[in-house]
Each structure stands twice: as C-alpha cells, then as structure tokens.
Amino acid sequence: MHLTLRGVFLAQALFLALSFHGTHAYITKDEQEMLDWISQEGGEFKVTISRTSAGVRGVFTTQDVRKGELLIYIPDHLVFSVRNVPAAEGxxxxxxxxxxxxxxLTPYLRVLPRETQVLTGYNFPEEYIKFLADDNLELQVRGSFKKHCRSTFEGQNDENMMTTIPEAIGSVNISLPYFEYVVSMLSSRTFSLRRDALSMVPLLDLMNHDIRDINQLDSSRAYRGVRVVAGKDLAKGEEVTITYGNMRSDELLLYYGFLDTITDPPRLLAVDHRNYNPQDGAELPDVPLTGPEEEVRAEILRLKDILSQFESRLQALGPIPNTNPYVADLLQGLHEQRRRAVRHELARLQGLLAAHGGDL
Structure with a gap:
C-alpha cells in the first residue's frame, strides 16, 4: 500500500532499468530479490516494481493483461498476519x-520503507500537528493515534496484547519514535483479508490507492493465498492500483500519509462534513444536501463559519516550516483542498437558493 515518499530509494546503490516511459522507472536490487523470492515460493505475477513519473513507488504490468486475468498470486505462507486489534497492540x-x-520474511522486510519514509497519525511530526489547523484533526493525532501508541510503548496495555514489546524483542531498547514508525507501518500496510486478522502481503502492499479502482482482491481459502484479478484490460507498463476505501483527504493523510489528488473538485474533508461525528467513525455519505430551504441556509452559515475560522487560524500560525518538505507540501495541499472543497459546496448551495428564488 502506498506510503513510499517521493524519491525514497534514490540512495540505493543498484538500479535496474525498466522498459517504461517514465523518467523515474527503476527497480532496486532488494526489490528484485523480493520478486524472485515470491516466485521461488510459489507466487505468480505479471507485474514488477517501479516508480511513477512523480517518483512514487508502485506496481506495474510487465505485459498486456485482459480483464479477469490473474495479476498477482501470493501464497498464504508469505503473508504476515496479526489479530485485528489496534495497530500499537499488534x-x-x-x-x-x-x-x-x-x-x-527477510526478503520482504528489506523492501519496507525506512523510518523517515512512513507517515501516519501515529508518527506525525510534533511541530506540524498544529498546522492541521483543526481541533478535531489535532485531537485525533494527539488524543488517539499518539496517545495509544505511547501508552502501549510504556506497557500500559500489556494485558490486552498477545505479545508485549519485551516478549517480542527481549532486552533490546527501542525509542518511542521507532515504535511509532513500526506501528505506522502495520497500520498503513495491512489488509483485512480474513475475519479478526490484519495481514501484510508482500508486493500487494506496494500497490497505490485509486478510489476509482476496480481490480479485485480475493483471499478465498480455496486458493491458499491472496489473488489480484484485473478488473479491466491493462496495457504493458500500466500501473496496477487498488482502492483503500472511500476516504477523504484528511482521513488518507492520517492513515496513509497522502491526499486524494484525483477527485476534482475535492470533496469536503471528513471533519467538515455535516454528518461528521468523531465518536462513531462511520463512513460519511456523498449524497449532497438539496433541501429543505432552512437546512440549506443553515449549512451555508456552517460552512462559512468553518472557512472563516480556518483562515483566521492559518493567519495566526504563520508559514509552515520546511523542516520536512514532504509533510510541509502535504499540509499546503490539504489547506488548498479544504478551501476549494468548502467554496465549491458553498457555491452549489447558494446556486440552489438562487435557482428557486430563495424558496426550495
């Protein structure tokens, strides 16, 4: 799954050129060795690992593939699974x-992103949290992600866990930031393939997110492994993606470390949605509000207030520091998406009123 930051493996000593058109197309020695390992262990695939034109690591076809054909098969014994518990406890x-x-799993572990290449709410840099510029988002990071991670690291949740940190690694000392990194990897790279389990699947977890994706993920017991079947015809060199779910940019940022840059105009952030409830975590509907008139007017006032408070907050915060350029860019992108989404919805709602002469 996508959490590899731009250009993250440029320091690798060996690049193997691919026959793709993108200027960032390459595969590292460790990545090729993982593919060889999967093949030797009974896996099948019509893909390889490379980079998008933006330098983001992903999975690409090595031949033309027809709809319904097998793209990837990973045997069960190459899958790493934990109980479906909070990531810090697993x-x-x-x-x-x-x-x-x-x-x-050594060949797989070698290709996992390094500590500086993973971003979720668990390891979100402290100096950048306030630049989320929203009370609910800050509370999620400080009061949920980081709080649970720290309490688990300190042993406060040992009674809920199958294996504690000392039981797992003995007397080895690790830092809280390193634990946050491991929790972030587990949180952002797992699939819910089976009941009560979260699974990390080699190669599959390198597939990037596309909300429009129609490729099919299948973990039926009959296959004794995990399969990806093409949901459409794919040309040689085309990227193979999956969908991480119907998530909005603020959710994608905290769970996976990127934004939805496909949907245009951008959707309202989850925290800006009229049905947002931080307590239930339910999926927010995309059905637009169309009436009655008093509800439309109330929603216009609510969104105007959100936008006003947001801009005032950003002005008070000042410029985003460039200590971590990737995080700084993400926050700039999140801010711009939030503005555009709120303004677009305001224009739609105001258009409704105008079209009906103020009488819906």
Missing part, C-alpha cells in the same frame, strides 16, 4: 520479525 509481532536475523 506491532510487537512485527517488531519481532524485524529483529529476527533469519526471519522467514
């Missing part, structure tokens, strides 16, 4: 694999 099992010299 992370010690991933820690154990990372600290085991002869882990069965």
């Amino acid at each position: 992370a010690p099992l991933l820690l154990k694999e990372l600290f085991t010299p002869c882990s069965r």
Whole structure:
C-alpha cells in the first residue's frame, strides 16, 4: 500500500532499468530479490516494481493483461498476519520479525520503507500537528493515534496484547519514535483479508490507492493465498492500483500519509462534513444536501463559519516550516483542498437558493 515518499530509494546503490516511459522507472536490487523470492515460493505475477513519473513507488504490468486475468498470486505462507486489534497492540509481532536475523520474511522486510519514509497519525511530526489547523484533526493525532501508541510503548496495555514489546524483542531498547514508525507501518500496510486478522502481503502492499479502482482482491481459502484479478484490460507498463476505501483527504493523510489528488473538485474533508461525528467513525455519505430551504441556509452559515475560522487560524500560525518538505507540501495541499472543497459546496448551495428564488 502506498506510503513510499517521493524519491525514497534514490540512495540505493543498484538500479535496474525498466522498459517504461517514465523518467523515474527503476527497480532496486532488494526489490528484485523480493520478486524472485515470491516466485521461488510459489507466487505468480505479471507485474514488477517501479516508480511513477512523480517518483512514487508502485506496481506495474510487465505485459498486456485482459480483464479477469490473474495479476498477482501470493501464497498464504508469505503473508504476515496479526489479530485485528489496534495497530500499537499488534506491532510487537512485527517488531519481532524485524529483529529476527533469519526471519522467514527477510526478503520482504528489506523492501519496507525506512523510518523517515512512513507517515501516519501515529508518527506525525510534533511541530506540524498544529498546522492541521483543526481541533478535531489535532485531537485525533494527539488524543488517539499518539496517545495509544505511547501508552502501549510504556506497557500500559500489556494485558490486552498477545505479545508485549519485551516478549517480542527481549532486552533490546527501542525509542518511542521507532515504535511509532513500526506501528505506522502495520497500520498503513495491512489488509483485512480474513475475519479478526490484519495481514501484510508482500508486493500487494506496494500497490497505490485509486478510489476509482476496480481490480479485485480475493483471499478465498480455496486458493491458499491472496489473488489480484484485473478488473479491466491493462496495457504493458500500466500501473496496477487498488482502492483503500472511500476516504477523504484528511482521513488518507492520517492513515496513509497522502491526499486524494484525483477527485476534482475535492470533496469536503471528513471533519467538515455535516454528518461528521468523531465518536462513531462511520463512513460519511456523498449524497449532497438539496433541501429543505432552512437546512440549506443553515449549512451555508456552517460552512462559512468553518472557512472563516480556518483562515483566521492559518493567519495566526504563520508559514509552515520546511523542516520536512514532504509533510510541509502535504499540509499546503490539504489547506488548498479544504478551501476549494468548502467554496465549491458553498457555491452549489447558494446556486440552489438562487435557482428557486430563495424558496426550495
């Protein structure tokens, strides 16, 4: 799954050229060795690993593929799974694999992003939290993601866990930032393939998100593994994507470290949606408000107030620091999307009133 930041493997010593048109097309030695390992262990695939024109790592076809054909098959014994518990409570099992010299998953572990290449609410940089510029978003990061991560690191949730940190890695000392990184990897790279389990699947977790995606993920027991089947005809060199779900940009940022740059105009952030409730986490409907008139007018006032408070807050905060350019760019993008989404919805609602002479 996509959490590889721009140009993240440019320091690798060996690049193997691919026959793609993008100027950032390459595969590293470790990535090729992982593909070889998957093949030797009974996996099948018509894809390889490369980069998009923006330098983002992803999965691309190596031949023309017809709709309904198998794209990827990963045997069950190459899948890493933990119980479906909060990521911080499952992370010690991933820690154990990372600290085991002869882990069965070593070829896979070598291609996982490094500590500076992962971003979620769990390891969101402290200096940037206030630049989320929203009380609900800041509360999610500080009061949910980071709070649970810290309490687990300090041993306060040991009674809820199958394996504690000391049980997983013995006397090895790790820092809280490193634990946040491991939790972020587990949180952002897992699939819900089976009941009560979260699974990290080699190669599949390198597929980037596209909300429009129609490729099919199948983990039926009959296959003894995980399959991706083409949902449409794909040309050689075309990127293979999956959808991470119907998530808005603020949700994608905190769970996966990127924004929805496909939907245009952008959708309202989850925290700006009229049905947003931080307590239930339910999916927010995309059905637009169309009436009655008093509800439309109330929604216009609500959105105007959101936009006014947002702009005032940004003005008080001042410029976003460039300590981490990737995070700074993401926040700039989030701010611009928020403006555009609110203004677009305001224009739509005001158009409704005008079209009906103020009488819906």
